[in-house]
Amino acid sequence: MKKxxxxxFEELVLLxxxxxxxxxYGVTIKQELEDQLxxxxxxxxxxxxxxxxxxxxxxxxRVGGITEKQxxxxxxxxxxxxxxxxxxxxxxxxxxxxxxRLPQAKIDWLKS
Amino acid sequence: xxxxxxxxxxxxxxxWLLKSFSSYDFVSTALWDLDELFQINxxxxxxxxxxxxxxxxxxxxxxxxxxxxxxxxSINKFAMFKHNILISIRNFKRFKTTFFINIIGLAxxxxxxxxxxxxxxxxxxxxxxxxxxxxIYRVSTVRVQGSSGEESYLTTASLYxxxxxxxxxxxxxxxxxxxxxxxxxxxxxxxxxISAEGFRASDTFFDIFSFKLKSGNPATALTHxxxxxxxxxxxxxxxxxxxPIGQSVSFDISPNSSTYMVTGVVEDPPKNSHxxxxxxxxxxxxxxxxxxxxxxxxxxxxxxxxxxxxxxxDERARPEAVELSMANIISDHNARLDHxxxxxxxxxxxxxxxxxxxxxxxxxxxQQRVYLMIGLTxxxxxxxxxxxxxxxxxxALKRSKEVGVRKVSGADSSNVFLQxxxxxxxxxxxxxxxxxxLFFFIRPEFLRIQNIALxxxxxxxxxxELIHIAYFLLFTIILGILAGLxxxxxxxxxxxxxxxxxxxxxxxxxxLNLRRIMIVFQIxxxxxxxxxxxxxxxxxxxxxxxxxxxxxxxxxxxxxxxxYIDLLxxxxxxxxxxxxxxxxxxxxxxxxxxxxxxxxQVEDKKPNLTxxxxxxxxxxxxxxxxLVAGSTFMNPLMDGGNPDYIIVNExxxxxxxxxxxxxxxxxxxxxxxxxxxxxxxVKDFIEIGLSKKLFKSFAFIYPDHNDQFSILSLKxxxxxxxxxxxxxxxxxxxxxxxxxxxxxxxxxxIENNYRQQKLTYILVTxxxxxxxxxxxxxxxxxxxxxxxSKTKEISIRKVLGARLANLVLLLSRxxxxxxIIAGLFAIPLTLYIVDSVVLNEFMYRDKIGWExxxxxxxxxxVGILTVSWQILSVALQNPVDHLKTx
Numbered sequence: 002m003k004k005x006x007x008x009x010f011e012e013l014v015l016l017x018x019x020x021x022x023x024x025x026y027g028v029t030i031k032q033e034l035e036d037q038l039x040x041x042x043x044x045x046x047x048x049x050x051x052x053x054x055x056x057x058x059x060x061x062x063r064v065g066g067i068t069e070k071q072x073x074x075x076x077x078x079x080x081x082x083x084x085x086x087x088x089x090x091x092x093x094x095x096x097x098x099x100x101x102r103l104p105q106a107k108i109d110w111l112k113s
Numbered sequence: 114x115x116x117x118x119x120x121x122x123x124x125x126x127x128x129w130l131l132k133s134f135s136s137y138d139f140v141s142t143a144l145w146d147l148d149e150l151f152q153i154n155x156x157x158x159x160x161x162x163x164x165x166x167x168x169x170x171x172x173x174x175x176x177x178x179x180x181x182x183x184x185x186x187s188i189n190k191f192a193m194f195k196h197n198i199l200i201s202i203r204n205f206k207r208f209k210t211t212f213f214i215n216i217i218g219l220a221x222x223x224x225x226x227x228x229x230x231x232x233x234x235x236x237x238x239x240x241x242x243x244x245x246x247x248x249i250y251r252v253s254t255v256r257v258q259g260s261s262g263e264e265s266y267l268t269t270a271s272l273y274x275x276x277x278x279x280x281x282x283x284x285x286x287x288x289x290x291x292x293x294x295x296x297x298x299x300x301x302x303x304x305x306x307i308s309a310e311g312f313r314a315s316d317t318f319f320d321i322f323s324f325k326l327k328s329g330n331p332a333t334a335l336t337h338x339x340x341x342x343x344x345x346x347x348x349x350x351x352x353x354x355x356x357p358i359g360q361s362v363s364f365d366i367s368p369n370s371s372t373y374m375v376t377g378v379v380e381d382p383p384k385n386s387h388x389x390x391x392x393x394x395x396x397x398x399x400x401x402x403x404x405x406x407x408x409x410x411x412x413x414x415x416x417x418x419x420x421x422x423x424x425x426x427d428e429r430a431r432p433e434a435v436e437l438s439m440a441n442i443i444s445d446h447n448a449r450l451d452h453x454x455x456x457x458x459x460x461x462x463x464x465x466x467x468x469x470x471x472x473x474x475x476x477x478x479x480q481q482r483v484y485l486m487i488g489l490t491x492x493x494x495x496x497x498x499x500x501x502x503x504x505x506x507x508x509a510l511k512r513s514k515e516v517g518v519r520k521v522s523g524a525d526s527s528n529v530f531l532q533x534x535x536x537x538x539x540x541x542x543x544x545x546x547x548x549x550x551l552f553f554f555i556r557p558e559f560l561r562i563q564n565i566a567l568x569x570x571x572x573x574x575x576x577x578e579l580i581h582i583a584y585f586l587l588f589t590i591i592l593g594i595l596a597g598l599x600x601x602x603x604x605x606x607x608x609x610x611x612x613x614x615x616x617x618x619x620x621x622x623x624x625l626n627l628r629r630i631m632i633v634f635q636i637x638x639x640x641x642x643x644x645x646x647x648x649x650x651x652x653x654x655x656x657x658x659x660x661x662x663x664x665x666x667x668x669x670x671x672x673x674x675x676x677y678i679d680l681l682x683x684x685x686x687x688x689x690x691x692x693x694x695x696x697x698x699x700x701x702x703x704x705x706x707x708x709x710x711x712x713x714q715v716e717d718k719k720p721n722l723t724x725x726x727x728x729x730x731x732x733x734x735x736x737x738x739x740l741v742a743g744s745t746f747m748n749p750l751m752d753g754g755n756p757d758y759i760i761v762n763e764x765x766x767x768x769x770x771x772x773x774x775x776x777x778x779x780x781x782x783x784x785x786x787x788x789x790x791x792x793x794x795v796k797d798f799i800e801i802g803l804s805k806k807l808f809k810s811f812a813f814i815y816p817d818h819n820d821q822f823s824i825l826s827l828k829x830x831x832x833x834x835x836x837x838x839x840x841x842x843x844x845x846x847x848x849x850x851x852x853x854x855x856x857x858x859x860x861x862x863i864e865n866n867y868r869q870q871k872l873t874y875i876l877v878t879x880x881x882x883x884x885x886x887x888x889x890x891x892x893x894x895x896x897x898x899x900x901x902s903k904t905k906e907i908s909i910r911k912v913l914g915a916r917l918a919n920l921v922l923l924l925s926r927x928x929x930x931x932x933i934i935a936g937l938f939a940i941p942l943t944l945y946i947v948d949s950v951v952l953n954e955f956m957y958r959d960k961i962g963w964e965x966x967x968x969x970x971x972x973x974x975v976g977i978l979t980v981s982w983q984i985l986s987v988a989l990q991n992p993v994d995h996l997k998t999x
Contacts (some may be wrong), residue, residue, distance in 0.1 A: 027146030044146060045173030077142040 007092055013038070014050045017087060018060060019081040026078045051079055059085030124164045127171040132527045141793045172834060194535070201536040204512075204895070211508055214894040215501050218887045222497035223541075223548030224555060225594065225883060229490045230584050231577065238479060239385045239465045243323040245425060245837045248286070250432060250458040252278070252422040252439075257452035270422040273414040274439060274456060278422070282438045284430025289423040294394055300351070302362055306851050307350050311392035312421075312812070318393065321425045329377020335395040340376035342393040348378045383677055387464040414443045415454055424458070432458040482876075489880045492638050498596040499631040500891040505600030507894070516604050528606035536596020538590060545589045573635055599980065622768035629931065632891070636935035636972055639888040641943040642881030644968030648947045649874045651964055661702055661863070662798025664737040668859035670700050670826045671841065677849045678822050684844040690831040695735045696822040698727035702799055711785045713761075713812065715769045723765060723784075723810040724800055727821040733795065733813070735761070735828050743793030746815045758792040758815065759784060765810030766794055776935055826859070848959065885975070893979050925981065932976055936969040 007015070017033045018025040027044060030051075034042050054060040060079050081089075130142050131147075147170060154163035205212040240246055252270040291314045300309040312556055318324075319331035326334060327345060343364060348357040363372040373394065382389050426432065435680040439456045447453035450976060455705070459467070505512075516529060631671050679695055685691050714720040730746040745760065771777035774794035782787050800811055816822070831837060838856065845854045870967045910923075945966055 027142065028149045031146075031150075043173035043177070044143070044150075044170045045175070045177030048143070048174060049177040076145045 125166045197535040201539045218497045218890045219499045219544035220547035222493045224551035227552045248426045249461040253459045254417040255455040271417045275422045284427045287317045287425040288321045290315045291421040309391035311390040313394040313396035315396045325380045327378045332376035341373035342377040344381045347391045414446045496887045501596040502599040504894040530601045533601035534597045538593030541589050541593030633935045635888045637939040638883045640939040640968040642733045642884045643971045644943045646878040646881045647967040665859040669827045671856045675819045690829045690837045693735045693828040694732035695826045696729040727816045739796040743778035757789045759789045760793045760813040762811040763797045768810045843860045
């Protein structure tokens with residue numbers, strides 16, 4: 002499979018999407034990330050990231066059912082795809098590999 | 114679920130912003146998220162913070178998705194526009210009639226708009242070629258003259274103040290004085306003579322103004338007392354291709370024809386110069402002039418009638434300060450007067466447009482008339498916009514299905530709004546090109562409206578330049594937006610359900626009343642303009658036919674040099690068509706050159722300003738003046754001279770308290786110092802035209818020698834006018850081969866005097882015609898659409914037995930009501946405006962009768978014709994055809 006880069010932010014968004022399972026949409030993803038990272042996320046950046054992820058095939062979107070809540074408007078949900086999970090895994094593995102090769106001396110810093 | 118906070122409304126501006134950038138799919142999603150966030154924020158942070166955050170998020174979306182790289186959530190703007198334009202074009206093709214009506218209406222109004230844009234930019238760019246335009250001012254004077262206490266504004270000032278400005282007042286860089294040098298004689302060399310007009314100017318002329326000297330030295334050209342600077346075309350006429358510098362020219366002012374040496378050639382004053390001249394003579398500075406004058410009065414601060422005084426202010430000097438200094442300087446002098454002399458600094462950019470001033474130096478187009486033209490143009494443009502809106506709204510029926518389908522398939526209101534707006538703008542552009550063509554058609558006609566004192570449209574050029582293209586673009590877009598605003602918002606607001614389900618209901622929207630108002634407004638404009646032009650025309654005709662107190666028909670006036678006048682009189686007496694001849698110094702009734710004035714008084718009582726005309730013994734008879742007492746001058750050759758006799762008018766008799774005309778005959782009064790006897794009294798007559806105030810007293814004098822005569826008046830009969838003129842010319846040339854032969858029909862000269870009114874009349878009529886065309890186009894369009902939409906109704910009515918007359922009445926009823934309402938508004942308003950603004954110039958005015966209804970009548974007739982044509986065509990159709998398909 003072609004190696005397409007996954008940016009740091011994109012990775013987080015992808016993760017959050019996965020975590021939220023069926024309930025991943027704009028607001029929920031945003032709140033999840035903000036809770037985890039303690040940092041404000043703008044909707045604009047979020048949508049941009051989601052769009053890039055969708056283009057790369059790691060996320061798919063669907064239109065949710067019509068509820069009375071918003072007077073007939075549709076809501077777009079995002080789901081992580083199989084490719085998405087695999088990419089996440091790959092990236093995680095790569096990172097772990099590198100991390101595991103850190104000299105013991107550096108790792109010891111974690112204990113202090 | 115917490116109850117929703119009723120007051121929390123998501124910010125509409127932000128929403129709108131989002132919508133205008135996003136495709137409709139995405140907008141739903143984003144809005145959902147945004148609103149949910151909003152609700153949460155309202156509960157946790159309060160409404161204001163929530164709204165602020167909302168806006169921020171919207172901006173972030175816009176920035177991220179649309180400016181940081183391509184995004185499929187955003188719209189490809191070009192594709193959107195292309196799509197819109199395609200739909201617009203399809204609509205134009207589908208509804209051809211409406212399209213044509215709209216485009217013609219807009220085109221007509223745009224051609225006027227184009228004219229106005231060019232016109233305005235030209236009038237405000239007068240004198241732009243002067244480098245220091247912003248610092249150039251003219252000293253103007255306000256005096257109270259005469260016994261009436263009226264203020265007169267002069268563009269001239271006194272030698273005294275010019276001198277003071279030069280030496281005593283701070284902030285003045287340069288002072289220029291000019292005096293007009295308008296001879297009735299010519300500028301000539303040994304071989305040629307041409308008539309020319311010019312000024313005497315002090316040597317600072319080229320310091321202040323930026324007229325370019327083609328040859329000669331700007332610093333010294335006007336310093337020689339006998340120097341003369343010619344304009345290029347004058348030099349060409351006199352010297353052909355030879356170098357004029359150093360050559361001599363002269364005026365033939367007897368007795369000593371002074372010769373002048375050409376010291377420079379200046380380029381012709383461009384069309385947008387407020388000052389026109391053929392030559393310039395030198396005038397010393399103020400001091401020198403003041404020394405020259407013998408009469409002491411000429412140096413007084415009150416002698417403000419002769420010199421034009423221009424000043425160049427230092428860049429940082431303030432005109433108000435200078436004005437204050439001037440006032441201080443003459444305050445002593447003013448203290449001794451009943452009415453003080455006041456001076457103002459007139460900035461250069463108001464030279465051409467100011468209304469107030471008399472004795473002007475060049476062309477002028479008063480500000481009032483500019484405003485009038487702007488106002489009328491705006492009316493026409495608004496009229497056309499209303500047209501468009503009306504037609505669009507009326508055709509709602511036809512378009513409704515289209516709009517409905519779009520909405521159902523997901524178009525948002527803003528989408529529809531944009532669609533209609535773009536359609537309007539596109540139409541506007543198409544109309545612009547058509548209008549441009551129309552403009553080039555109108556332009557020569559407009560420029561041809563001229564009159565002698567360069568107060569007509571011929572002072573303009575109306576060329577299209579690059580900067581104008583920018584104005585045009587802006588103009589077109591704005592017009593398109595204005596026109597399309599109403600229909601666009603109307604359609605955008607309709608919901609899909611309404612459109613598809615029950616189309617007929619759309620007519621009962623509040624929008625309908627708005628339509629009614631617009632129709633009424635349009636019709637009102639048409640009525641006003643027609644009425645106004647009829648009224649103005651009436652006044653114009655009235656002025657022409659007004660009893661002047663003398664005859665003007667069948668009289669030709671020929672200007673002649675005084676040395677030839679007797680000879681020519683003899684020659685002309687021999688021509689068969691000539692019935693009577695007289696000599697005079699002036700042509701009565703048109704003002705201008707030839708008027709002299711003097712002071713008459715009885716014994717030591719207060720002297721009276723009197724107009725004076727020099728005439729011979731036949732003058733009064735030829736022009737059929739009504740002599741109410743005494744007799745006319747006698748022929749000096751036959752009955753002895755006319756020593757010290759004058760003939761006066763009734764006005765003078767009254768002014769000097771001489772009793773009845775009969776009593777006045779034989780009395781002695783003083784005229785300019787000498788004593789004269791009153792020989793006869795004529796009935797009052799119009800000296801200088803109906804639109805100016807009358808001078809009350811007038812005196813006719815028989816001069817001792819022919820120097821005073823310059824006009825031969827010929828009363829003629831006969832039908833072959835061209836032959837007659839040829840004879841006159843032939844005789845003229847045998848006597849005076851140098852000067853060109855000129856002649857004017859007296860009645861034409863009088864008519865020309867009302868050029869102001871004629872110009873106003875032409876303008877108003879022209880615009881009225883346009884306004885009516887537009888209104889009628891509008892009505893036509895409305896009629897077409899209504900008729901089409903009511904086809905079924907009419908058919909059913911016919912089937913049910915309605916008579917033709919009833920149908921017509923039924924359908925036209927609403928139009929009649931509109932017209933009557935429009936008339937009720939328009940007529941009184943027009944009457945008021947025309948009365949107070951336009952006709953106020955006149956002293957004698959026509960009564961206003963039933964002409965005020967002329968506008969209404971015209972509109973009614975045209976309107977009814979238009980409407981009934983459509984209605985009849987529908988009403989006469991076979992109802993079966995329409996009901997077959999159902």
